[in-house]
Amino acid sequence: MTAAADGGGRVGERSSFHINCGGKEVSLDGNKYEGDDGDPGVPSKFYRSATNWAFSSTGNFIDDGHSLDPFISTNSSRLYVNNSDLYMDARISPISLTYYGSCLVKGNYNITLYFAEIMFNDSKSYGRLGRRIFDIYIQGKLVQKDFNIVDEAGGIGKEIKKNYTEVVTDGTLEIRLYWAGKGTTGLPIRGVYGPLISAISVDNPDYKPPPKGISAGTVVGIVAAAVFVVILLLGILWWRGFLIRKDTMDKGV
Numbered sequence: 001m002t003a004a005a006d007g008g009g010r011v012g013e014r015s016s017f018h019i020n021c022g023g024k025e026v027s028l029d030g031n032k033y034e035g036d037d038g039d040p041g042v043p044s045k046f047y048r049s050a051t052n053w054a055f056s057s058t059g060n061f062i063d064d065g066h067s068l069d070p071f072i073s074t075n076s077s078r079l080y081v082n083n084s085d086l087y088m089d090a091r092i093s094p095i096s097l098t099y100y101g102s103c104l105v106k107g108n109y110n111i112t113l114y115f116a117e118i119m120f121n122d123s124k125s126y127g128r129l130g131r132r133i134f135d136i137y138i139q140g141k142l143v144q145k146d147f148n149i150v151d152e153a154g155g156i157g158k159e160i161k162k163n164y165t166e167v168v169t170d171g172t173l174e175i176r177l178y179w180a181g182k183g184t185t186g187l188p189i190r191g192v193y194g195p196l197i198s199a200i201s202v203d204n205p206d207y208k209p210p211p212k213g214i215s216a217g218t219v220v221g222i223v224a225a226a227v228f229v230v231i232l233l234l235g236i237l238w239w240r241g242f243l244i245r246k247d248t249m250d251k252g253v
Helices: 149-153 216-239 246-252
Strands: 016-020 026-028 031-035 045-048 053-058 072-074 089-092 096-101 107-116 133-138 141-148 159-168 173-178 199-203
Touching: 031 199, 107 149, 107 173, 133 159, 141 149, 141 159, 149 159
Parallel strands: 016 031
Antiparallel strands: 016 199, 026 031, 045 053, 053 096, 072 089, 096 173, 107 159, 107 199, 133 141, 133 173
């Protein structure tokens, strides 16, 4: 992991991370949602970003007719959302999709998960019958069972944000989406099921970066250098006779 740009109690620690799952880098509300399109993923794949997050994906899509499963879905129909750049692409998984945040400072974190169903088609009757259902875990705890994007968003192509709060004590945050075999698997086409997520935002609202002052080591170095310079100047002045020793003055008297 690289050193944190937004600071922490120690070098390399962070207080947030933002991901545009399956998509390119996007800036929103002063935050940079890092692109997650560089690695399409393969079964049982672990991918680490260049900063402080990673993801793992497990499983193969059943009977989808693809020799190489796609693990990123791109929207091809109308979206009824704000900030559509976050929802044009999504990362998908047939069984389990887990995102990890690391090097996080200790504290309380606000977690926002962004969803929009972009694989069902609202323009065809059979495309509306699909049901994507999965569970959401944070730090190993089940926070939502049988989550259905379409039901909670109120339709296909509509956004829904799920907000949670979690405490980080060991520098690591785990967000896992898990398909427990519920919902449809063949609508609108075979292989459409399992976890789908559009974006992730994680922030520590209480964190305040330390003041950007001079470090203690720098202060010690400056003081030591100043003392050395003073001693050096006194030595030069004495050597050149500008400073007359007391015994010399006494002899002159």
